[in-house]
Amino acid sequence: MTCVECSPLGFFLEPWKLGIFLGSFLxxxxxxxxxxxxxxxxxxxKYIYLHIFFLISPIVxxxxxxxxxxxxxNCNKPIIVLSILGISALTSLVLVLISAPFFVLKYYxxxxxxxxNKRLLNLVKYYSNELNIKEPKxxxxxxxxPKAFSFSYFLNAIFISIGLIELLSYNELKAVIFHxxxxxxxxxxxxxxxxxxxxxxxxxxxxxxxxxxxxxxxxEADKLAVNIQGTNKYLLKAKNKVREYLKE
Amino acid sequence: MKxxxxxxxxxxxxxxxxxxxxxxxxxxxxxxxxxxxxxKKKVALSSVAVLLDRLHQRKIVGRKVETGRxxxxxxxxxxxxxxxxxxxxxxxxxxxxxxxxxxxxxxxxDERFSxx
Numbered sequence: 001m002t003c004v005e006c007s008p009l010g011f012f013l014e015p016w017k018l019g020i021f022l023g024s025f026l027x028x029x030x031x032x033x034x035x036x037x038x039x040x041x042x043x044x045x046k047y048i049y050l051h052i053f054f055l056i057s058p059i060v061x062x063x064x065x066x067x068x069x070x071x072x073x074n075c076n077k078p079i080i081v082l083s084i085l086g087i088s089a090l091t092s093l094v095l096v097l098i099s100a101p102f103f104v105l106k107y108y109x110x111x112x113x114x115x116x117n118k119r120l121l122n123l124v125k126y127y128s129n130e131l132n133i134k135e136p137k138x139x140x141x142x143x144x145x146p147k148a149f150s151f152s153y154f155l156n157a158i159f160i161s162i163g164l165i166e167l168l169s170y171n172e173l174k175a176v177i178f179h180x181x182x183x184x185x186x187x188x189x190x191x192x193x194x195x196x197x198x199x200x201x202x203x204x205x206x207x208x209x210x211x212x213x214x215x216x217x218x219x220e221a222d223k224l225a226v227n228i229q230g231t232n233k234y235l236l237k238a239k240n241k242v243r244e245y246l247k248e
Numbered sequence: 249m250k251x252x253x254x255x256x257x258x259x260x261x262x263x264x265x266x267x268x269x270x271x272x273x274x275x276x277x278x279x280x281x282x283x284x285x286x287x288k289k290k291v292a293l294s295s296v297a298v299l300l301d302r303l304h305q306r307k308i309v310g311r312k313v314e315t316g317r318x319x320x321x322x323x324x325x326x327x328x329x330x331x332x333x334x335x336x337x338x339x340x341x342x343x344x345x346x347x348x349x350x351x352x353x354x355x356x357x358d359e360r361f362s363x364x
Contacts, residue, residue, distance in 0.1 A: 117319050140320055142313065144301035165319055166277045167297060241294060248298040 017065075021058045028054040035107075048107065049100050057092035064088050101153040108151075108159055112139040119170075123177060124158065127228070133185050140165070146242045150180040152189045167245060172238040175225045179235065182221035188214065261291065262299050266326065266333075269309065274325040276314075300324050308333065 031051035038044045064084045068075040075081070115121070121138060128135040136156035141147060146164040151157040158180045165173060183189060226232045258266070261284075268283050269275055275283075281296045303309045304324070311322045328336065345353045 113313055113320070115320060116315060120319075144297065144304070144311075144322060162313065162320055162322055163297060163301070166321055167294060244292060245294040245298060248295055 017062075020061065024054045024058040028052075044107075045104065048104055049096055052100050052103060053092055053096045056095055057088055060092045060095070061085060061088035064091075101151075105151060105153070105155075105157065108141065109139060111142055112159065113142050113162070115140045120173075120177070123174060124181070127178065127181055128156075131181055131185050131224075133181070136181070136184055146245050148176045148180055150183045150189050152184045152187055156184050158184070163245075164242070167241050168238050169234075171229070171234045172241070175229060175235040175238050178225035178228050179221040182224035183217065185224075186217050186220060188217040188221070259299070261295060262303060265296065265299055265303065266308070269324060269326050270330055272326065272329075274323050276321045276323055278321075280324070308336075 028051050031047045031054065034047040035044055035051065038047055061084065064087060065075060065081075068080065068084060072080075075084070115138060124138050125135050134156050136150065136152075136158045139157060139159045141159050141161040143161040144163040144166075145161060146167050147159070147161040148164055149159050151159070158177065160173070160176065160180075164176065168176065222232075222235060225235045229235070264284060265280060268280050277297050277300055278293070280300070281291065281293045284291045284296065300309065300311075300322075304311050307327060309324045310327045311324045314321055314323045326333070342357075349356075
C-alpha cells in the first residue's frame with residue numbers, strides 16, 4: 001500500500017504548505033508581468049531576480065521541510081517552520097545569484113537580432129586582442145532606444161541597440177564599443193551587477209564604496225575610448241545624442 | 249477640418265512625419281530626418297527617432313529590421329492608409345468625448361446626426 005503522505009504530492013495535503021507554494025507561484029507570475037512593463041534596465045533586473053527567487057524558493061522549502069520530516073517528528077512547529085523558511089530563503093538567494101545571470105543573458109539574447117556587419121565584428125575582434133580580453137560576442141538589441149551595455153559573467157558580451165546604431169555615426173559607435181570593451185577588461189559588468197544586488201538586498205548598501213569604484217570604472221572606460229581614437233569628440237557627441245534622445 | 253483633427257491628436261512633428269511616409273513609403277529614420285530637414289528649419293535626428301518609436305508603439309506605423317551595406321536599421325511604414333488612419337483618429341476623439349462628457353456627448357451625437 002502506498003503512503004500518500006510520504007510522496008511529493010503528500011506535501012500539498014496540508015493547506016498551509018499548498019498555500020505557500022501557490023502564493024509564491026502567483027507572486028512569481030506577478031513579477032513576470034512587471035518585467036515586461038518595466039522601462040528601466042535596473043527595474044527589469046530587479047524583477048527578473050524577484051521572479052526567479054519566488055519560483056525556486058518554495059521548491060527549496062519543500063526539499064528542506066521534507067528532509068526535516070523524514071528525520072524529525074515535529075517539523076510542523078512554528079519555530080521550526082520559520083527556521084526552515086529562513087534557511088530556504090537564504091539558499092534560494094544564493095541559487096538566484098548563481099543562476100540569474102543565465103536568465104538575464106537569455107532574456108536579452110531573445111530580444112537581439114543576428115548581425116552580419118563585418119566592420120563592427122572585426123572591430124570588436126581586433127581590439128579584444130589588443131586589450132588582451134576574450135573576444136566578446138556582439139548582440140544587436142531589437143530596440144529603438146539608444147542602449148549599450150556589456151556583460152561579463154561566464155561569457156563576455158556587448159549589447160548595442162538598433163536605435164543606437166541609427167543615432168550615431170560610425171566613429172561615435174566605435175567610441176561606445178571601446179568604452180564597453182574597457183568595462184569588460186575591468187570586469188565592471190560583474191561589479192555593477194554585484195552593486196545592484198547589494199542595493200536591492202541590503203539596507204547598508206550605501207556604506208559600501210562600490211559607487212565610487214563604479215565611477216572610476218566609467219572614467220577609465222571613457223579614457224580608453226579617447227586614447228584609441230586620439231580625441232574625445234566622438235565619445236562626447238555620442239553621449240550628447242543619447243542624452244538628447246532620453247530628454248524627448 | 250481634417251488637418252485640424254490630426255494636429256489635435258498628434259504633435260506637429262508627428263503629423264509631419266506621417267505626411268512624409270504616406271501613402272505607402274517605407275523609409276529609414278535618417279531618410280525621414282533628411283526630408284524634414286530639407287523642408288523644415290529645425291529638427292533633430294533624436295526627435296525624429298523618438299517620435300517614430302512612439303508612433304510604432306501606438307500602432308500608427310509599423311517597422312521592420314533591415315540589414316545592408318550601411319549596417320542594421322529600422323524601416324518605418326504606415327500601417328493604415330490615410331482614410332483608415334483618419335477613422336482611427338475620429339474613433340479615438342469620439343471615445344474621449346464620451347469618456348469625458350458621458351451622456352451629454354451621446355445625446356449631442358444623437359440630436360446632431362438624427363437631424364441629418
